[in-house]
Amino acid sequence: MPLEPIPWQSLLHRCVIAVALIPAMAFAQGEPEVTPRPAEARPATEVAEVPPVAKKPVDVAANATNLRDARAAMGKWIETQQIISKETRDWNQNKEILASRIEVVKQESIALESKIKLAEAQASESAQKKSELLTENEKLKEQAQNLASTINLMERDVQRILRRAPEFIQARLKPLAERIPADPATTKVSIAERFQNVLGILNDLNKANNETTVNFEVRNLSDGKPSEVRVLYIGLAQAYYLSAQDEAGIGRPGPDGWVWEPANAIADRIRLALDVIASKQKPAFVALPVKIL
Numbered sequence: 001m002p003l004e005p006i007p008w009q010s011l012l013h014r015c016v017i018a019v020a021l022i023p024a025m026a027f028a029q030g031e032p033e034v035t036p037r038p039a040e041a042r043p044a045t046e047v048a049e050v051p052p053v054a055k056k057p058v059d060v061a062a063n064a065t066n067l068r069d070a071r072a073a074m075g076k077w078i079e080t081q082q083i084i085s086k087e088t089r090d091w092n093q094n095k096e097i098l099a100s101r102i103e104v105v106k107q108e109s110i111a112l113e114s115k116i117k118l119a120e121a122q123a124s125e126s127a128q129k130k131s132e133l134l135t136e137n138e139k140l141k142e143q144a145q146n147l148a149s150t151i152n153l154m155e156r157d158v159q160r161i162l163r164r165a166p167e168f169i170q171a172r173l174k175p176l177a178e179r180i181p182a183d184p185a186t187t188k189v190s191i192a193e194r195f196q197n198v199l200g201i202l203n204d205l206n207k208a209n210n211e212t213t214v215n216f217e218v219r220n221l222s223d224g225k226p227s228e229v230r231v232l233y234i235g236l237a238q239a240y241y242l243s244a245q246d247e248a249g250i251g252r253p254g255p256d257g258w259v260w261e262p263a264n265a266i267a268d269r270i271r272l273a274l275d276v277i278a279s280k281q282k283p284a285f286v287a288l289p290v291k292i293l
Contacts, residue, residue: 144191151194152184158201164253166233168215169208176201209235214277219260221247230274238290240270252291263289 162170162177170177179197181187187194213233218226221243229241231251239251239258248267251260263270269288275281 147191147195148184151191151198154198155180155184155194158198161205162201163256164258165205165208165236166215166239166258167217169205169236173201173204176204205236208233209237211235212277214274217241219243219249221245222262232270232274232277234288234290237292238288240266240273240288242267242270242274246271250289250291 159177159180162173165173176197179189181189181194211233212235215231215233216228217231219229219241221227221229227243227245227247229243229247231239231241233239236253240248240263241251241260242248246264246267248263248265248270249260250263250266251258253259266288269286272281272284273286273288276283276286
């Protein structure tokens with residue numbers, strides 16, 4: 001709030017004005033005439049009176065000039081005091097505004113410092129998480145390399161097993177077998193897809209290995225001519241065929257496919273086994289030769 005002039009300041013202003021004006025007024029009016037006192041009887045022994053000093057002439061123009069100068073100086077002084085008073089009021093107002101702004105800036109600074117500390121803490125936590133993720137990523141890469149090596153071995157083994165599977169099994173699994181990459185190092189197929197493909201092939205092979213299947217195929221018989229035969233597969237390890245001319249044979253898986261050899265001596269037993277499976281004969285135990293590889 002602006003400061004109001006205190007009483008003694010107002011009194012001082014008035015006194016200064018009065019002191020400045022009194023001399024000017026005196027000069028303007030001139031010195032008062034001195035009335036000579038009547039002569040008194042002096043003793044004879046006294047020295048004669050000194051004649052009175054002549055009065056100096058009054059310069060009215062100079063007095064008027066001094067009065068104007070005094071008034072001008074007083075006006076400037078009053079104007080200066082008013083300016084000082086106004087600047088004081090403005091400074092007090094601006095001081096309060098600046099104090100408020102400084103307080104706001106301090107609060108903002110405190111808030112920013114808190115945010116900076118929080119950000120630093122988060123950055124430190126993020127750096128730690130990044131380090132943990134990088135470590136985990138390295139472990140995953142190592143595991144991925146191990147899985148890649150494993151799936152490469154499994155795909156080679158599956159291809160080897162497929163070559164030893166019966167032809168009808170190979171034909172059924174051909175779409176899955178073609179998905180095995182020719183060059184594992186440059187393939188774009190993911191490891192997960194490759195594992196899924198291999199597991200699909202192995203599941204089908206395992207199912208076929210636990211079944212007894214009868215399939216119609218074409219075989220070259222003793223006369224060298226191809227003929228349709230009925231083939232009884234016992235899993236994926238043994239097979240027996242019988243032609244319409246009662247020519248029989250035994251088949252076993254080899255490195256490059258199945259190997260067939262004549263076995264006409266067991267033609268009757270093969271026929272009985274085929275009839276039992278086809279429900280043409282009552283269930284019975286049929287002894288057939290088996291060779292374990």
